[in-house]
Amino acid sequence: MGRQVKLRIWRGNKENGDFQNVNVEANEGEVVLDVIHRVQATQMPDLAVRWNCKAGKCGSCSMEINGKPRLACMTRMNTFEEDETITVTPLRAFPVIRDLVTDVSFNYKKALEIPAYSPPANLGPGEARMEQIDVERSQEFRKCIECFLCQDTCHVIRDHEENKKSFAGPRFFIRIAELDMHPLDTLRNRKRTAQEEHGLGMCNITKCCTEVCPEHIRITDNAIIPMKERVVDQKYDPIRWLGSKISKREGIS
Amino acid sequence: MAGVRAEGRASIKERTLRVDRWWLQPAITVFVLVSFIIYATFRAFENGYYFVESSHLVSPFYSPCLSASCEPGAQLFGVVAPQSILGFGLSPALLILIFPLGFRLTCYYYRKSYYRSFWMSPPACAVAEPHKKYTGETRAPLILQNGHRWFFLAGLVFNVILTYDALISFKHEDGSFGMSVGTIVLLTNATLLWLYSLSCHTCRHIMGGRLRHFSKHPVRYKGWTIVSKLNHYHPVFAWISLFGVALTDVYVRFVATGAISNYYFF
Ligand code: SF4
Ligand code: SF4
Ligand code: FES
Numbered sequence: 001m002g003r004q005v006k007l008r009i010w011r012g013n014k015e016n017g018d019f020q021n022v023n024v025e026a027n028e029g030e031v032v033l034d035v036i037h038r039v040q041a042t043q044m045p046d047l048a049v050r051w052n053c054k055a056g057k058c059g060s061c062s063m064e065i066n067g068k069p070r071l072a073c074m075t076r077m078n079t080f081e082e083d084e085t086i087t088v089t090p091l092r093a094f095p096v097i098r099d100l101v102t103d104v105s106f107n108y109k110k111a112l113e114i115p116a117y118s119p120p121a122n123l124g125p126g127e128a129r130m131e132q133i134d135v136e137r138s139q140e141f142r143k144c145i146e147c148f149l150c151q152d153t154c155h156v157i158r159d160h161e162e163n164k165k166s167f168a169g170p171r172f173f174i175r176i177a178e179l180d181m182h183p184l185d186t187l188r189n190r191k192r193t194a195q196e197e198h199g200l201g202m203c204n205i206t207k208c209c210t211e212v213c214p215e216h217i218r219i220t221d222n223a224i225i226p227m228k229e230r231v232v233d234q235k236y237d238p239i240r241w242l243g244s245k246i247s248k249r250e251g252i253s
Numbered sequence: 254m255a256g257v258r259a260e261g262r263a264s265i266k267e268r269t270l271r272v273d274r275w276w277l278q279p280a281i282t283v284f285v286l287v288s289f290i291i292y293a294t295f296r297a298f299e300n301g302y303y304f305v306e307s308s309h310l311v312s313p314f315y316s317p318c319l320s321a322s323c324e325p326g327a328q329l330f331g332v333v334a335p336q337s338i339l340g341f342g343l344s345p346a347l348l349i350l351i352f353p354l355g356f357r358l359t360c361y362y363y364r365k366s367y368y369r370s371f372w373m374s375p376p377a378c379a380v381a382e383p384h385k386k387y388t389g390e391t392r393a394p395l396i397l398q399n400g401h402r403w404f405f406l407a408g409l410v411f412n413v414i415l416t417y418d419a420l421i422s423f424k425h426e427d428g429s430f431g432m433s434v435g436t437i438v439l440l441t442n443a444t445l446l447w448l449y450s451l452s453c454h455t456c457r458h459i460m461g462g463r464l465r466h467f468s469k470h471p472v473r474y475k476g477w478t479i480v481s482k483l484n485h486y487h488p489v490f491a492w493i494s495l496f497g498v499a500l501t502d503v504y505v506r507f508v509a510t511g512a513i514s515n516y517y518f519f
């Protein structure tokens with residue numbers, strides 16, 4: 001037999017909206033998404049919520065629970081106090097469509113702005129050979145499920161709408177890092193464009209992206225800071241700059 | 254706060270809906286850093302009680318001691334600055350302060366801490382910051398954070414000097430070999446500073462982070478792996494080495510003022 005829990009759900013659209021309180025049953029072992037589904041089944045048939053896998057792998061059910069960006073399917077009900085009112089809202093960095101569903105197309109536009117992997121011209125399909133230690137770093141970033149919780153929590157755009165045009169966001173910094181660290185990628189201006197076009201310098205490494213990432217990708221330590229250091233190599237380190245002019249080396253091996 | 258209340262976003266008036274004590278961590282950070290700054294400022298201007306001739310102990314705030322006003326026994330590396338400038342007495346601590354200070358100010362970890370706690374940008378995750386505009390580290394003065402590597406290198410020089418300070422404290426007053434509590438204090442301080450420096454993100458980059466092909470540089474890869482492990486604990490080393498420096502100075506000061514005597518094990 002389950003217990004009764006109190007939920008405060010934000011409902012509305014881009015014009016207006018407000019919180020609505022509901023009491024609903026929660027059973028042993030359930031997650032927030034289960035309970036929201038029960039609300040939908042019993043009390044609010046028109047409640048909009050996005051989800052797919054219920055296993056923390058599709059990245060669809062991103063929302064904010066008690067003010068924290070989280071996956072609803074990975075937030076267990078037994079982490080809340082018995083009599084606590086659980087507040088559920090849509091992501092607050094993106095435009096709302098309806099209820100708990102937001103328009104995350106900002107992220108798809110940013111994805112398009114990053115040039116794809118560009119292998120050496122003479123390499124045919126199936127011919128790429130790399131050693132495990134050379135691809136390990138990039139593999140961490142491939143765990144990304146594109147839930148965009150990191151994008152949602154990043155204060156650069158969450159708190160400053162006007163920065164959206166010039167800032168790609170942590171999810172795409174790991175993409176850039178993945179490619180810049182890739183042993184076979186031939187595009188050598190990724191460091192420069194990271195800084196000049198994708199807004200790497202706007203990040204002040206306050207690590208909120210890392211804190212919310214459900215895949216535990218160490219976004220700041222393993223992608224953003226290494227990229228910032230690579231940018232320093234190219235743009236702000238006179239000695240390395242001189243070295244690269246003398247040896248005519250572009251980038252580093 | 255146009256951000257979370259920008260047009261098109263869900264209309265919610267609260268700047269955060271977090272119910273946990275998100276303000277605690279920034280509050281503690283402010284408290285600790287302000288306490289350290291007050292103590293360090295007091296000590297830097299005190300210009301005394303930083304050297305114990307009989308036990309060969311010198312405070313990390315005053316090492317290397319480079320001004321003419323240094324106690325003669327503490328001038329291990331010569332004199333580069335006069336006793337006073339334009340009639341103002343020059344504390345030897347102020348001469349060297351910029352290096353350790355610059356290293357910590359530009360440290361990736363401390364940046365996170367003080368941007369959050371002092372500048373509230375953001376105070377905590379998903380808590381709206383109070384600023385109208387934000388440009389991050391793209392302009393002066395914050396663009397200078399990109400110079401962290403130079404302070405890192407200067408920090409290494411200081412680590413060598415402080416290690417040397419610790420080694421020469423393995424002595425009795427007459428110069429014979431011995432070991433005191435002060436020796437352990439200086440040695441611990443130097444070790445913590447090494448751990449802090451070696452776990453630095455810039456160190457990790459220089460060691461091998463900037464490479465694309467680890468397989469072509471096995472030695473650097475190995476170094477990078479070790480530094481990466483240390484790097485995980487960089488925040489911990491950042492804090493305990495800060496306490497280390499302050500407590501080492503407190504100890505040297507106590508001995509120098511005669512409040513306690515420096516016990517010798519042998
Ligand atoms: S570390 Fe940088 S990218 Fe990540 S949330 Fe903070 S400001 Fe945004
Ligand atoms: S990096 Fe993490 S938080 Fe960001 S989109 Fe990918 S999985 Fe989600
Ligand atoms: S429903 Fe797929 S991640 Fe939550």
